Amino acid sequence: MAAALEVRGIVKRYGALVANAGVDLVVERGEIHGIMGENGAGKSTLMNILYGVTQPDAGEIRLGGALVRLRSPLDAIRNGLGMVHQAFRLFDSLSVWENIVFGREPVRGWVVDGRTARAAVAELAERFSLSVNVDARVGDLSVGVRQRVEILKALYREARILILDEPTAVLTPREADALADVMRALVADGRSILFVTHKLREVLDVTDRITVMRHGAVSARLETARTSEQEVVRAMVGRAVSLDIQRPDVATGDVVLEVDHLSVKMEHGHSAVSDAGLTVHAGEIVGIAGVAGNGQSELIEAIAGLRRHAGGTIRLRGTEIGGLSVGARRRLGVAYIPEDRATVGTAGRASASENLILGFQRRREFQRWGHLLHERVLGWAQRLIVRYDVRIRDAQTPVDTLSGGNLQKVVVARELEHQAALIIAEQPTRGVDIGAIEFIHRKLLEERARGRAILLVSAELSEILALSDRILVIYEGRIVANLPSREASEERIGSLLAGGSGDAPPVEAGPLRAPSPAPSLSDAKLRDP
Amino acid sequence: MSFTFPHLRRAHRRLPTALWSILASFVVGGLVLLSTGNNPLTAYRALVSGALSLPNLPDTLNWAMPVVGMTLVAAIPLRAGMLNLGGDGQLVVGGLVAAIVPLHLPFTGFAAIIISMAAAIIAAGLYALLAAWGEISRGIPMLISSLLLNYPAVGVASYLVRFPLRDTTSNLPQSAMIPLDDRLPALVGPLNVGAPVMIAVALAYVWFERRTVGGLELRLSGINARFARYGGIHLARQAYGVMFVSGGIAGLVGSIIVLGSHFRFIDDGLLAPSFGPTGFMAALLAGGQPLGSVAAGLFFAAMQIGGVGMQRDTEVPRVLTMVLQAITILLIALFRRQRTDRE
Amino acid sequence: MSNLFSVILLQATLQAMTPILLASLAGVLCARVGVFNMALEGQMLVGAFFAVVGSYYGGSALAGVAAALVAVLVFTLPLALGTTWLRGDNISICIALNLLASGLTSFLLRIVFGVSGTFSDPAILPIVKLRWLWLRNIPVAGILTWAQTPITFLSWALIGVVWFLLFRTPIGLRLRGVGERPDAAQALGVDVSRYRIVTVLGSSLLLGLAGAQLSLGTVSVFSEDMTAGRGWIALVAVMLARSDPLWAAAACLLFGFTDAIGLRLQSIGLPNQLTDITPYVITLIVIVLNSGRSSIRLRMR
Structure with missing residues (x-):
């Protein structure tokens, strides 16, 4: 019998960057398949390709043996794929059942058939022990329950293969355990799960097999029962690491x-x-x-x-x-490195020097009677760029050109240099x-x-x-x-x-x-x- | 590390869209003219000569004073990410105050002029503060409140000059004449002292935006207000300051027109030429950037004076220039690269 | 006597309310689908002008209404396409459209009719007012329905239609979802751009009606900037109502009433410069009073 999902030779380039360089992946029916890899290893790109968000430059995807082309998330949904993103995509003001049937509403005449919808959702929730109140407003629910709504959304669309992207990042350990139970129930029902995570223990606890990615390619295919933490880590980073x-x-x-x-x-x-x-x-x-x-x-x-x-x-x-x-x-x-570097920590269209000076701009060394001393500001910015190894063309370049790591260095440089x-x-x-x-x-x-x-x-x-x-x-x-x-x-x-x-x-x-x-x-x- | 000229580079990125939009608006305007049975080339030739021929140049410059002034009224808040749509109301408040104060001062001359203008600036600035107060302490979007505040200002001013303050010697809805000594000294032709004053204000804004801490803070707030707040910029205080200055400039424009050209408050006299909307469009065209705004203001002023010449020579209504300007702004809004830092 | 006073006031209220109501229902639809439509004023003005053009040249009020609908639809294209396919700046587009509407109608007024300021002519045929005798004797309904235009009746029906569309139909559910979380809607296969374009264009028809009511409903005349801030007041109604059509209608009733009060004050001798500002002053007072409760914050960028 053909595998639930079979991916061969997926290539995806973004300019000079090769995000996926010939990725192969096989997921069987009824298995929980872990996808591990560092940030930038190409996991997200692969998942986006599987969910039809982006199109691969080369390679093929087979579902149950049949070749498919996934041009949009809708295509993916129609082909039995479902995805639970790390950041939930729910309508806070709508009820649980409205969120779940959204886009596929049962109708009676011109009107949404709420009774049928509620019953269908309740039945699904019952079947996989995903207890939710179908009439609750999603905005009022806890994170764990919202995640159940996301899973139900995929199940309502008859997903046979479920992609869970870092699903435990927002959960308490107890909620994470409950999620593991749900996952087992789903595979017992003959579905397959792609479990993307960077948490070693979870991947070893829950999965049947693991595919490890590094630099856009698969670096290891492991049977969970026959592998060790060290082996997974080695495959991820390419060398032995000390966890101290x-x-x-x-x-x-x-x-x-x-x-x-x-x-x-x-x-x-x-x-x-x-x-x-x-x-x-x-x-x-x-x-x-x-x-x-x-x-x-x-x-x-x-x-x-x-x-x-x-x-x-x-x-x-x-x-x-x-x-x-x-x-x-x-x-x-008080210095403060904020959680959200792009919307709070920096101003994208402003230059690196402007970003590096905010908070200091009224200090004596940078202004006289409100008049900005440009040379000093630039000199300061250049020193910080060198000291913190920010990869940027020059201090007058807008920071919206920077990668996440470099942008974070701008924030860290500014805040630590506050003394x-x-x-x-x-x-x-x-x-x-x-x-x-x-x-x-x-x-x-x-x-x-x-x-x-x-x-x-x-x-x-x-x-x-x-x-x-x-x-x-x-x-x-x-x-x-x-x-x-x-x-x-x-x-x-x-x-x-x-x-x-x-x-x-x-x-x-x-x-x-x-x-x-x-x-x-x-x-x-x-x-x- | 490559050697670069940041100001040049920024201008470079902005220029093409602005230029193309202006050109395209003229093409669209040409089509409109054709469809209404006019020859676009004749009309546009009359437009250009109306604006730039030597005898008309002082008129253009005189017209440019209020337009550039109202451009600054819009540009300064725009640079900080705010919208002041209440320029017209603030203009009227300033003009009205400047028309009333000299009539009630016990003295005339230089001091009276200064006091009248200062009173106009402060009154219009305070009126603009109402909108800032609404947004900061009551959460009412400034673009709505500043706009709605135009109507009461205009209505009340209109009532005052028609009834209590009416110049009873004339049949027109206008206030009494201001004494000769309280008028702004004339320079050349229609130009008066107001023009150099406005040039000074424009230069002050250019300097402020580029060279001062306050200017840096203004720009950063405009790019990303959350970042500015996080970095310790007092956004509320800044908004009050910006709106007071913005409204104050509108008041200054009103007082210069009243003290320098009309010598009284004429009902609808300040609003009929559409200085406010024109200035707003000029500021939008340049994204609030100081030199660009001033340049756009001058350009639009020239267009409008040219429009007068065009109407005289070709019988194409001069309001066409307003249409061209609006099309320019629309194209800019449609095609200029979007900012993405606020999601 | 006081009875007569209140009857006239009530009828004036309903008459003044119609354009604002139609505009605010359009605003509600746009807001729900995630497009903050500040161009209501300009859209309505274009509608008012072309209704006169259509009526004058087409020889019937119906032709006027049809011309208004088509003109506003075309005029709204930059907003519909600009905020979706072109990813333009919504606020700048709306401001530009308002100024364009003002300039264009003034320009065309001179070109087409050769006048400036105001154009009135016996050849502009007004929309007929319905005088239903069989309702005349029913106490309240008779007063409410006497001498109103079909557009007014339609606007009342549209309150319910918009509510039903938004809160009972699948299209409404999706429309609300698109406005709240476009990424989530898109992920579920709902075409965000298409929903926005259709909603913005569809709602523009309401503004065509509003404009026609303004220029052909009470008096057959077009004057420059005759919308006089009604579009902005409608927008305030949308915000106060938090995009709920029923509350928006209630707010419009209030604003229509202030308009009628203004007219009333004028008729007892107050100068019209002062009475004309009543709606704006009351609107401002209402927003200030209401602002503590509702969060109608909106920051540019």
């Missing part, structure tokens, strides 16, 4: 940031952060672990001055800054290549050694565990744990992330070392073979 990160001891100094009883309310009145307290000392990295959407963004924005807080105090080196403007806080010594007492780093390495990750981690540790206080927020537990001296866990807007990193283990934090007690049995872990096995590669330090 060196974090030298630094004597901590005075308290730099002190937050007490902080609460933040959202526009509709519900609390995003309640009664949060934390301190960060000079020479210390404090990591905030939390599943996305548990209030960490709001907490950080309140500290940075971008969001009003409803109560509590924020003190920087003893001075209350809670009522001050963003500019005033920056002047007093600020406090550095807030929010997801500093998200979506950048492994070289940039290493570079940014090294820079953060250097700043720590210089006695700066660093508040790190990351969705990557491994990044938190590898860099932090102390770890706070945030859950539903409350800080539910505050642990020295030597007492933190992945299991314990995993339990806390999901609102558990964190009383998991203690796991042996050396001080100042990330627990091994690391669940992700994003902090992997490379070592030559």
